[in-house]
Amino acid sequence: MEQSKTLLTVLAAAGVLIPFPLLYAQVLTAVSATPDLDTLAITFVNLLEEGKFEDAAESFNKQMAEALPPRELEAAWNGLTGRVGEFKGIIEVKVTEEKGYRVVYVTCDFAKTSINIKIVFDDDGKIAGLWFVPATEGLHAIYIAALIATATSVLLWGGLVYWLSRRERMYLALMLVTLPFSTIVNLCVKKPIYEFLLSSLNIPEWSVTSPWWFLMFVLFLSPITEEAVKLSPLVAKKVRRMVGRSSALWVGMAFGMGFGIGEIWYLAWGFSMVPELGGYPFYYFGGFVAERIAVVFIHGIMTAVAATGFTKGRNGLLVGYVGALFLHAFTNMGAMLYQIGFWDETLASFYLFLPTVVAFFIFEHLRKKGLADQKHAETVLFSRSD
């Protein structure tokens, strides 16, 4: 139950913008070999465990001390133990060299999982870099889950588009165009806007006590930015020519689904950096797989709504875009309400069924409209006017 809560917390973050927590600071300088690094590393970890953050920070070099003062080091450590539980002890210490730097991995046992505390030393034996990373070896299981979600989405939704569009391979190819868009919009647009607003307005991380307008901003930030970037291929004349009354649904679906599949991998990358998610088998992320499969389809529908509007001119595009925004916000609302503690995890989990069913209705509606504009080959065998 505790595991599912943890996973749901992470999944809740998937629907809306949550910048991944900064768990590390890195200020590297050239280093050379220094003896007893393992001892220094163990001492440093023990000081953290004892809560002696001032003493621990004395091991930092100048740049690191500026980047991570004792108060922030304490916050980082408390944040870690808040997520992965109480520190139980050191399991293993490994000294290695990476790209010319001497690195010590202190594998620690916490109540919920194991974490590698990665410490980089400079040539004076001072700490020049610090990470808290999952103690997993090989491929993180979230990537296997992402692969399953991707393969299922392509087979299920890609197959649906291919089959119902009368086997048009072009629409499958269009999905490739928007694959990187999720990563781009998250890192280059949403994250900077969100962080700028937090810092300039001096607002702490969002919660149920946040101002309502700020919650609305968070709710609509993803829809506004993501729906715009999903439609961005329309700037190309060649793409605009593809969007007709009977093809808008399929072009929109292709762009939206491509974005959704890219988002699977962006999120998987983000989750792979969350220490408490390390060390689990891939089937632990079943909720992630199911949620992402549904969201890929919903992403397709959102863009299809806007693309269908585009066939009616600029005003139509605006109406379609606004429709897509509200559908997107409606989809993200469950995760957001859970995130701020307003809903419990069960309600938030089941909520996604609602936008999924709505998306199916919209899909059928748009398809009917598209078919109405198509001529069907038929042979008249009898007519009363004969």
Add this chain to the structure above:
Amino acid sequence: MLISALSSLGIGAPFLVILLSLPSMRYELDSDNLVMRCGLLRYVVPLTSIKRITKRDLEISLWSSLRLPGLALFTVPYADVGKVKMCATSASKDIILIETDRDMHGITPADEEGFIADFRSRIGGM
């Protein structure tokens, strides 16, 4: 154990009935009506109510009722033509669509030409 057996029977029995009734699927033309049968399913269409008969492919809706590969029975919603009362061995390909004043029926006679010729001869005598 008994409950699960009864549940399985409850779910499986209708499919079994349909499967067993498949060989009984037939279309009968008499002087007044076209009768479509498949097991317990029976549609009767007065010949005088038929306005149009076409052969075409239908666009399957995601909200279909009983539609299995090689079988379409009862009322099936289609994305392009709406609801069609089906009694056919195909759900979407090469459907003979019979339009009446009130509704549409979909059939797949094995001998299409013979069926239409017979239909025309009967309607011509009216």
